[in-house]
Amino acid sequence: MSSEATTRNIVIIGGGIIGCTTAYYLSRHPQFASSSTKITLIEASKHGIAQGASGKAGGLVAQWAYPKELVKVSFPEHVRLAEEHNGAERWGWRFVACGSWEGRGEDIDEGTGTGVGAGGERKSLEKTFGLDAPTHLAETGLPADLNWIKDELTSAYSPMAPAGATAQVHPYLFSRSMLDLARERGVELVSGKVTAIDIDKTADRRVSGVTYTPCDGGESRKIPATHVVLAAGVWSRQVLPAVPVVGTRAHSITIRPPPSAAPLAAHVLFTEIALPGAHASPEIYARPSNEAYCCGPGDDSSVPDTVDDVEVDEAACESIRAHVASISPVLRAGTVQRRQACFLPVVSTGGGPIVGEAASIAAGLLIATGHTCWGISNAPGTAKAIAELIMDGKISCADLQKLRPARFL
Ligand SMILES: Cc1cc2nc3c(=O)[nH]c(=O)nc-3n(C[C@H](O)[C@H](O)[C@H](O)COP(=O)(O)OP(=O)(O)OC[C@H]3O[C@@H](n4cnc5c(N)ncnc54)[C@H](O)[C@@H]3O)c2cc1C
Incomplete structure (x- = not known):
């Protein structure tokens, strides 16, 4: 990709974690201050950024995530970002123990459901796929400080990674902070839905801008661009049909324990709960x-038309609550604060995410999507690579040949 032009108009489509973090890395690139670079991020939700998976994910940051090429850049970048911007205060950054828990649930009514949303068949979130064999470290018994699981119900517990290899962020706060830091450097946020990527077919088939419909209604408008970054998650395909990304919907809830209870110890659990005639496996993250x-x-x-149209199935949320309550008295006594659903973007042909320039479609068109269950973990590496590609003309932080759009489109 050519880096000759020092005047750049960069438009990022999508204010999820990938778009917001890309805005941050572009605005921190050494060439940003000395060049004439304008960055605009456009988000389709009426409610602002990170209303989809990026605001509703668990927030685990793991060294066992995949693909390894991105993890190697992303994990240390998460540590650096947290140190540089006080991530502990700002976005709930901390290292956290992560374990696999097996046991039985108690006091649960029959027919509490499976946690799968109405209208869909069960699919795995595939988060444990990156674990090396043997899948887990040796069984240790329940950690002494793990105060929110009933000990007697436990049949096995194994750490899933050594200390320091798993951390967490609050994904909405992380996305928000990335964009806030980018806006401090002049990045502009536009509220609208991109309907087309404009390509100048007369010259060198280069992007010339985007066309969008403002969220507050009104006529369709255009933003000129020398570079367009497509980071619209599962909606990337709506904008560019050649992108092979589909969606997996998942429901989640948040529970606040009663004020009288001790603070929840810092653990993330991947559970396997045996229930009368059934089985459930919610992931539980203490924040x-x-x-x-x-x-x-x-x-x-x-996948619905926009993130604002994602349907929440209350029965699926209640089912998750009942499963968690069956192993945790303190969470049973707690108050459910959020019941939500979102779509994680999956590359339908396997592999991914897709990261790089889609030169066969248009020069200056970059794609950053299809992060499956690891978009929170892998956002910094993706964003750093895209920023390097635009500002330097090549990716230096990692070898991302395997993820280049030419392999997928
Ligand atoms: C239940 C669940 C738990 C998860 N837990 C984790 C975890 O613990 N760790 C981890 O690493 N990952 C996790 N993930 C995965 C992670 O959430 C996703 O990979 C990541 O959020 C994808 O980010 P994104 O920015 O690509 O997409 P999104 O978050 O979907 O953002 C895309 C944005 O683009 C906007 N948009 C769409 N179309 C347009 C348009 N035409 N014009 C303008 N804007 C548009 C959308 O409104 C949206 O805001 C989880 C996912 C789920 C569902």
Whole structure:
């Protein structure tokens, strides 16, 4: 990709974690201050950024995530970002123990459901796929400080990674902070839905801008661009049909324990709960804000027009609550604060994410999507690579040949 032009008009489509973090890395690139570079991020939700998966994910940052090429850059970048911008205060950054828990649930009514949303077939979120064999470290028994699981119900517990290899962020706060820091350097946020990527077919088939419909209604408008970054998650395909990204919907809830309870110890658990005639496997994340984030399995229901139209199935949320309550008295006594659903972007042909320039479609068109269950973990590496590609003309932080759009489009 040519880096000759020093005047750049960069438009990022999508204010999820990938778009917001890309805005941050572009605005921090050494060439940003000395060049004439304008960056605009455009987000389609009426409610602002990170209303989809990037605001509703668990927030685990793991060295066992995949693909390794991105993890190697992303994990240390997460550590650096947290140190540089006080991530502990700003976005709930901390190292956290992560374990696999097996046991039985108690006091649960029959027919509490599977956690799968109505209208969809069960799908795995595939988060444990990156673990090396043997899958887990040796069984240790329940950690002494793990105060939110009933000991007697436990049949096995194994750490999933050594200390220091798993951390967490609050994904909405991280995305928000990335964009806030980028806006301090002049990045502009536009509220609108991109309907087309404009390509100048007369010259060198280069992007010339985007066309969008403002969220507050009104006529369709254009923003000129020398570079367009498509980071619209599962909606990337709506904007560019050649992008092979589909969605997996998953439900989640957050629970605040009763005020009288001790603070939830810092653990993330991947559970396998045996229930009368059934089985459930919610992921449970204790957060520094003293809430538990709990998510159920994925489903294959169809992706709606915008993030604001994603349907939440209350029965799926209640089912997740009941499963978690069956192993945790303190969370049973707690108050459910959020019941939500979102779509994680999956590359339908396997592999991914897709990261790089889609030169066969247009010069200056970059794609950064299809991060499956690891978009929170892998956002910094993706964003750093895209920023290097635009500002330096090549990616230096990693070898991302395997992820280049030419392999997928
Ligand atoms: C239940 C669940 C738990 C998860 N847990 C983790 C975890 O613990 N760790 C981890 O690393 N990952 C996790 N993930 C995965 C992670 O959430 C995603 O990979 C990541 O959020 C994808 O980010 P994104 O920016 O690509 O997409 P999104 O978050 O979907 O953002 C895309 C944005 O683009 C906007 N947009 C779409 N179309 C347009 C348009 N035409 N014009 C303008 N804007 C548009 C959308 O409104 C949206 O805001 C989880 C996902 C789920 C569902």
